[in-house]
Amino acid sequence: MIEDSDLKEIKPKPATCAASPEHVISGLPIPKVMRIRTFSPDDWEDFIEEWSTSLSGAYLKVRRFGGSGDLGVDIAGFTSKTGFQDVWDNYQCKRYDHPLRPSDIWVELGKIIYYSYKEEYLPPRQHYFVASQGIGTTLEQLLNKPDTLKAKMRENWEKHCENEITSTEEIPLTGALEAYFDAFDFSIFTSKSHVELIEGHSTTGYHAVRFGGGLPPRPDPGKPPTTPEDSESRYIRQLLDAYGDQLGTAMNDIVALEANVPIKRDFLRQRERFYHAESLRNFARDTVPEGTFAALQDEVWHGVIDICEGHHQDGFERMRTTLTQAAALSFTANPLSSVTKKQDCQGICHQLANDDRLTWVPDDG
Structure with missing residues (x-):
């Protein structure tokens, strides 16, 4: 006959790690x-x-x-x-x-x-x-x-x-x-x-x-080189065209920026954003499957293209409005979403401009 003394109170072992919201959703991690x-x-x-x-x-x-x-x-x-x-x-x-x-x-x-x-x-x-x-x-x-x-x-x-x-x-x-x-x-x-x-x-x-387990820490993108690289030529040309469109004068090269301090400051900010996005591209190459960063670029493009192709008084205003829209975008499906910053989204716009997927001064004006 089974006696009460044969019965033991049920006491599950304490969790071996601290509980977290992720555990509630997906359970304890499997080694x-x-x-x-x-x-x-x-x-x-x-x-x-x-x-x-x-x-x-x-x-x-x-x-x-x-x-x-x-x-x-x-x-x-x-x-x-x-x-x-x-x-x-x-x-x-x-x-x-x-x-x-x-x-x-x-x-x-x-x-x-x-x-x-x-x-x-x-x-x-x-x-x-x-x-x-x-x-x-x-x-x-x-x-x-x-x-x-x-x-x-x-x-x-x-x-x-x-x-x-x-x-x-x-x-x-x-x-x-x-x-x-x-x-x-x-x-x-x-x-x-x-x-x-x-x-x-x-x-x-x-x-x-x-x-799973998240992505590793992302390195500091660092500062752009003082002299632009050849790989930057197309988006820089687009920037100069946008500045010139607002100022009403052609800007043939970056030397022309020296005469306008506010425009030069903006140019330096845009280069920093471009290199932010380039650092994310390099980070993605080593941490997520091939095509993940390209998918993020496509998301940014779809998020800003209607704004970019809308009516704007000049190329500079078109660029600024497009970058503002990019900074407001939110990503949840892309594996890089947890490490993507506003500067990256804005810099991706310059990557897209570098590939002529975005244009600040259309041929039709």
Whole structure:
């Protein structure tokens, strides 16, 4: 019979972190390592594609291979233009419902050994195993003991490699291939942990969108260079035309600004705004997926174009009214919204003018 003393009061454990409004909306955050383990096949493929971009700084070229004719190559990082005939690394990415086991990799090792023996490529400098559920303890221990790994590989060749490397022929470990096997350096086989994957992925523009947590701090945009860059020529020309349209006199270059102190101050402000937007463009390149900043530019364009193309007494007034409208815009859907300032929106107008998507003094006046 159950006694009252057998029953315990229900007391959930205290939260391990301070509650926040975000927790009320979306629940407690899932650690990134655990999130990787729950990826669907499509999410895993997308994650690997995103993570692969983090490798570009270490190699001259990074390429993804696939299909039945991949010869054991998944993601290859090449150090020179000669590709497989020079130093290269291989990243073998696997998605299973369990941590990677020795039985999962014998045929992969066999492919690298056999196809390098056949001179399809030089053996990779390093061959990394990457797995959605991580690397099992038994396999990790083997990868840390190359001699033991080689001995186990020999034991498993007939079962896992002889008829599995290719469907067109049997490949027994005998003769010249066996001699090549004996001389092969098994220390090239290693692994990448989930922590290392996350660290690499965090350097890409996909990380914040994939895992959340917000964008990193945005650097100070700094001051514009004293002498305008060639890349500024078109929007500066448009500024000079706008000033000249109000003053009723042509302004051929920025030297003409020296005669009008208020106009020169305005010119300096507009350049600061342009460089604010350029700094946001650079920040976006490193922190959010490609196309995010262009989408923000499009939002600004749609937010100001009707004002810009309305009736104005001169080009300067058209520009000022357009910039005022840009500063009033609010963004909620774009991933950059949390770090976008009013100066950025105004500077984007000058970027659009630089591309002739906005015009301060239309040809028809």
